[in-house]
Structures are given as C-alpha cells and as structure tokens.
Ligand code: SF4
C-alpha cells in the first residue's frame with residue numbers, strides 16, 4: 001500500500017538542485033523551525049549557574065527574619081497586655097516593614113520637611129531600602145526578599161506539583177486584573193499626597209498612629225470570618241494561578257515595579273548567541289516573552305534571574321550593564337554581584353539607621369502600657 005511521503009521528504013524532493021542554504025530555508029519554513037536556529041549552533045555555558053540557590057537562601061533567610069520579628073513582637077505585646085512588661089524587653093522595630101503606608105507617609109514627611117520621622121521611622125528606612133533595590137536590581141525585593149512573595153511562589157509551585165500545571169489567565173482577563181494593583185497603589189498615593197506634613201505628624205503622634213503595628217498584629221490574631229474567607233480565597237487562588245497576589249493585587253510590588261522602570265540594569269538577550277529554544281520564556285514567573293525581546297523593560301520583571309538560570313547558551317541572556325559602565329571585557333553583572341548588591345543596600349541602609357540612632361521611634365513605654373491593652377478601643381483620628 002502506498003504511503004504519503006513525510007513533510008521533510010517532500011521538502012527534500014522539491015529542493016533538489018537548489019543551493020544548500022536555500023534548501024535549508026525551505027525545509028525549515030515547512031517544518032516550522034526558524035532558519036536562524038539552524039544557522040546558530042548551541043555554544044553551551046561553561047560555568048554552572050548558582051543564582052537560584054543564592055535567591056532561595058535569601059528568601060529563606062528573610063522568611064526566618066520575619067518569623068523571628070513576628071514572634072518577638074507578639075511576646076512584647078503580650079507582656080504589655082499581661083501588665084508584666086519590663087525595660088529589658090525591646091520592641092523589634094523591624095516589624096514596621098509590615099506598615100508600608102506608614103513608610104510612605106514618613107517618606108513624604110521627610111521629603112517635605114527635611115526632618116526624620118520619630119514615629120515608625122524604621123518603616124521609612126525599609127521602604128527606602130526596597131526602593132533603592134528596585135532602582136538597581138529591578139523588582140528584586142519581590143523575588144529575593146519579600147516573605148509574601150516567597151509564600152506566593154511556593155504555593156504556585158506546590159499547585160504545579162499537585163495538578164501538573166499552573167493556570168495562566170487569558171489575556172483579556174489578565175490585563176485588567178493586572179491594573180488592580182496600580183489602582184490600589186494610586187489610591188494610597190492619592191491619600192498620602194493629600195496629607196500635609198503637619199497632618200502626617202499629627203496622625204503619627206495620635207494613639208492610633210503610635211500603635212498601628214499592634215493593631216496590624218491584632219488583625220491577624222483576631223481574624224474575623226470575612227477576613228478568614230478572603231485569606232482562604234487568596235491562598236487557593238495562589239495555588240492555582242501563578243503569582244496571583246503579586247501579579248494582580250500587591251500595591252507594594254506595583255510601586256517597586258514603577259521604580260524599577262528607572263533602573264539602568266536590564267536583562268538582555270543576545271540574538272547572536274540565542275538558539276530560540278524558548279526555555280527562558282517558559283521559566284519566567286512573570287510570563288514575559290523573554291525569547292522574543294532584546295531587552296526586558298517590563299515593570300513585571302522581578303529580577304529573579306530564572307530566565308538566565310535555565311538558558312543553555314553561553315552569553316545569550318545576562319544582566320546588562322548600562323553603556324557608561326561597559327568595558328571591552330565586561331558588559332554584564334554576574335548573579336553573585338546582584339545578590340551582593342541587594343544585601344549591601346538592605347544591610348547598609350538598615351545598618352546606617354541603627355548606628356545613627358534613627359531606627360527606633362520615640363514612643364515611651366508608659367504610653368504603650370496605656371494603649372496596648374486597649375488597642376481595639378483606639379479610634380482612627382479621622383473618626
Ligand atoms: S524576565 Fe527573567 S528576571 Fe525578569 S521576571 Fe522573568 S525570569 Fe525573572
């Protein structure tokens with residue numbers, strides 16, 4: 001019985017007598033392979049990539065730091081509630097990283113008056129360090145440091161293991177949902193920009209402002225039914241949809257994404273070295289078409305370096321330095337330098353605030369002794 005010739009046989013037959021390159025082009029066109037991929041041979045990377053091991057150790061260390069901060073703060077609050085607080089027990093000011101709005105208000109206060117804030121100053125120093133990291137290393141706070149980003153990442157990876165796939169929302173739904181985080185950010189920025197420096201100072205000095213951190217803790221301790229249901233839905237969505245919280249809802253990530261647009265560093269693809277295998281695009285947690293772009297300028301890029309880690313071709317993907325920093329032999333930033341830069345910015349800014357005496361607020365213990373046990377009754381100053 002006669003069988004249909006296969007596509008490549010048909011192509012080979014129809015190409016007889018043509019130049020070898022033209023033959024390859026026709027064969028490639030017919031079989032869906034790009035000619036560029038045929039011409040470019042894979043030059044394998046000589047050095048193994050350690051960026052993801054580094055990133056995971058940063059994520060783990062920051063998660064542990066936050067667990068320690070949360071535990072220490074909880075026991076500090078419990079001592080006040082039980083009336084057994086003594087001077088030896090210090091409030092861990094690092095919990096103010098969970099007060100991003102206070103950080104934004106304090107930053108405006110500092111820029112407007114030139115005076116450093118004295119209530120929740122650590123919130124501002126942490127915000128400044130994360131903005132500095134975003135400026136240099138894209139939204140690396142989200143993929144290297146943020147404990148919520150870490151939990152979110154491991155939730156969708158767990159979902160991928162369980163269901164053998166992760167949901168990607170269709171473009172018509174993905175785009176409007178992505179704008180939600182910018183709307184939330186816009187609301188907070190609008191609210192803070194409408195406050196004068198005096199209004200910010202009054203708010204921070206009010207009982208409500210002084211114990212904003214305690215109220216945040218109590219929100220999670222006494223989770224109401226509605227809040228628990230919302231949290232449950234977010235966890236479920238994060239298991240099913242890749243990066244659900246970070247991609248669609250986090251206003252902090254939106255702010256850092258906008259700051260990262262100013263960054264002089266970019267992930268760059270070299271067309272000459274790339275073999276169009278598309279592994280980078282498949283690995284990108286932000287679903288960016290890395291294999292189609294030359295330079296990744298998107299505010300969604302978290303600087304996670306996963307695309308570089310999976311790329312098999314030497315020099316095809318790298319963190320490119322700006323033109324003015326390039327020399328003949330070095331035009332790229334290695335992953336270890338990126339990790340070191342993130343650590344130096346974070347530890348440098350926090351270390352400066354601590355050694356200069358700006359890290360801790362000036363709310364005295366006797367005020368906490370009065371307010372902490374009655375945190376639920378303290379009203380917002382606007383009420
Ligand atoms: S482009 Fe690369 S660095 Fe940016 S988010 Fe995607 S995988 Fe991460």
Ligand code: SF4
Pocket residue numbers: 269273274275276277278279280281290291310311312313316317
């Ligand atoms: S992983 Fe991306 S950049 Fe690297 S060779 Fe494949 S397509 Fe090109």
